[in-house]
Structures are given as C-alpha cells and as structure tokens.
Amino acid sequence: MTTQTNPLKDKHAVVTGGGSGIGAAIARTLVDAGARVTLIGRDSAKLEAQRLELGASHAIHCAPADVTHPEDVQGAFASARKALGDIDILINNAGQAQAAPFGKTDLGLWQRMIDVNLTGTFLCTQAALPAMIERGFGRIVNVASTAGQIGYPYVTAYCAAKHGVIGLTRALALETATTGVTVNAVCPGYTETPLLQTSLEQVVAKTGRSNDDARAALQRANPQRRFIEPGEVAHAVLWLVMPESGSVTGQSISISGGEVT
Template sequence: MTTPHDTTLEGRHAVVTGGGSGIGAATAAALLHAGARVTLMGRDATRLSAQRDALAAPDRINCVSVDVTQETAVTDAFAAAVTQLGPIDILVNNAGQAQASPFAATDTALWQRMLDVNLTGVFLCTRAVLPAMLERGFGRIVNVASTAGQTGYAYVAAYCAAKHGVIGLTRSLAREVATRGITVNAVCPGYTETDLLQASLDQIITKTARSEQDARDALLRQNPQRRFIAPDEVANAVLWLCTAGSRSITGQSISVSGGEIT
C-alpha cells in the first residue's frame, strides 16, 4: 500500500532525454537520489558521459547517445537502455531546442526543426516506451514543455506551436491510458538558468544591441517573482509526478514559472 508521502523510486528505471545538462541533469540527479536507475539520453556523448561520472552511481546510471528526431535511432537507443538497466518505468521527455525569428522571417526549415526536436521527439520517445508500460500496467511519462506551451510569446511562433503541441499530446494520451496505470503530465518551466536561456539572451543581444544585463532584465520582468527558475525547481516538480503520491495527477500542464502563468 502506498501513502501520499511515498517518494521512493526504488526499483524503477527512468529515462531522461536531454540529460546531459540543465533541467535534464538536475532531473536525473533527483530521480537517482530517490532510488531510481537512470538512463541519460542526448546527442552529445561526451557531455552525457561527464554527467554520468558526476552523478557517481555507476551501478544505477547509464548513458545512450541519440538524436530524438530520428525514428530508427530512438528505437535502438531505448532497446539499449532496456538491455542495460531493465524495463523502463519512467520517461522524462526533456530534450528540446528554441530559436527565435519574426514570423515573417520564419522559413520552413526553422519551423520544421522546432517541430522535430520539441514535438516529434516527444512522440517518438513516448511511442518507444508505451507498449511495455501498457503490458506491465505501470508508467510515468513527464513531458518538459514550457510556459510557451501555455501562452504566446513574440518572435518564437514555431517554438510556441511545438510546445502547445506537446501539451495537446499530453492531454490526449493521458485520457487514452487513464485506466492502465500510466500517468502523462507536462511540466512547464518559465525562463530557467540553463544553456537554453543563455542562447535566448545571446539572440536578444545580437538582434537589439542591448547589454546582457538589459537583456536579462527584459526577460525577468515577465516573472512576478523577478527571478529566473533554477533547474532543481523543475526537477522537483518532475520527481513528484513520478512518485506514488501523485498517481491521481494526469493530463496536467504544471507551470513552474514564479506566477507568470496563473
């Protein structure tokens, strides 16, 4: 019997995409601390290996290099993860990419890239784990979306469209598997202190000639708490959604944004 305070993930195998840095790395650390076995996935094998070594739990952590937009590569990567650490109980779809452009200057290549990385990757990775979760009658799927999936922002229409798609996928799949022991939720961070934030700042600086501090202040004004989110705050939300105490939470998009989305 579980209780609302049962936070152990002992015996569970979690896969975290985009696990080499930022929110993915923080999430992997939180899941590992809760007792899970963890597979880190991402494109940069060197970064993944460094993160695996930093977490210092060689018997409970593995890393697999993969581009989540490539169907065959995703299938092979998840098969390798199962071979290494056993059936997958938890999937955290964290891999993503953001690129700004005025809508009129957004070409089909940029549009497709944002959909491929941020939405199709979630679809492919989820499809790779779902059949076995259905067979075992248990699963936790957490999609790291964004406040850009809950509202609109200027100059990132393609990114917003993809992240809105992630939330739609989350809601639909949650209803489809609601009676099968599987929950599907989205966590939606606001601007978070990661490499992705720095890339956004660099784009603002390049396009507007603002100083970095002015660029940071412009983004901070969107957060009522006037601060950026820390990766571990997002990781804590993900962790909770993976524990027994959240088993009735499904189909939700939880904003971690200092009150920006209410």
C-alpha cells in the same frame, strides 16, 4: 507522499536531453530518489560527463541518440532496457528554442522546432508506452514550457511545438487513464540553463542590448522578478513520477513564478 529514503528504488527512468540544464537536474533528483537512470542525448561527451558527475556507484546508463530520428530512438531504448531493465518512467526533456520574427521564420526553422520539441516527444513515448501499459504502471512527464500555455513574440515555431506537446499530453492521458500510466507536462518559464543563455545571446545580437539588460528585461516579465532554477522543475517532476501521484494525469503544471496562472 512516501517519506522513505529511496522512494523510486527498483524504478528505471529515461531522461532525454539528460546531459545538461533541466534534464541534468531531473536526472540528479531521480538518482537521489533511488532510480536507475538512462541519459539520452545527442552529445555523448556531455552524457558521459553527467554520468560521472552523478557518481559511478549509481546505476546510470548513457545512450547517445537524436530523438528526431526513429532508428536512433529505437536503438537507444533497446540499449536502455538491456542495460537497466524495463522502463518505468519517461522524461521527455530534449528540446531546442530558436527565435525569429514570423516573417523570417522559414520552413527549415519551423520544421526543426516541430521535430525536436514535438516529434521527439512522440517517438520516445511510442518507444516506452506499450511496455508500460502491459505492466500496468508508467509515468510519462513531458517538459513543455510556458510557451505551450501562452504566446511569446518572435518564437512562433517554438510556441506551436510546445502547444503541441501539451495537446499530446492531454489526449494521451485520456487514452491511458485506466492503464496505470499517467501522462503530464511541466511548463517552466525562463530557466537558468544553457538554453536560456543562448536565447539571451540572440537578444543581444538582434537588439544591441547588454547581456545584463537582456536578463533584466526578461526578469521584469516574471511576477517574482527572477528566473526559475532547474532544481525547481526537477522537484515538480519527482512529485509527478511518484507511485502516490497516480491520480494526477493530463495536467500541464506551470513552474513560472506566477507568470502563468
């Protein structure tokens, strides 16, 4: 890997779900590596707060959009290109998790998990990929989950959606193998994010456990007995988007403290 100070200078990265959590950590890492970054998300206030936190001196653009709506996606990507130029890197990070026993998983919950986690990835990739192929360079990283590699109880819809993201990743990597575009997935385990806290609150509400007990129960399932930090996921993403990582494609890399091997 190159040791230059700004290895992603002249590269434009789009990060969906960039306003908080893993997306915000990835955005910070890419900015620190010299990239121009467009943040996409539904909450314009969160995006703007993240832009200010990253620093006004950096080339950062905010494009509010719901990744499940095709017209939103097309508008956001057009805005990104107008503001910061051709898109070289796409990080499909926008996602949502909701728990329910299978018997209580109604069609609405099922469709939400598919729409946000899988269809959003599909729509954003379609918006970015053709120009990447035309220019002969592109890096697409899909933020999946260990739920896309193994199963977890009470999150059937989420697991199905994330398994779909990994399937999309593998198939598209083969289609683009000779184009200069790579397509990979990172698969974090439970990560210290607002999404994790929401999951813990659901456990507390359904079981009557304390928040500390719920955290401890999830951590015991991890060989390292801890949650993943967002920066650890961001570091893996940085490696995958580097120009020198051109031979790595079609992979689903587990970032899980050994939970998935």
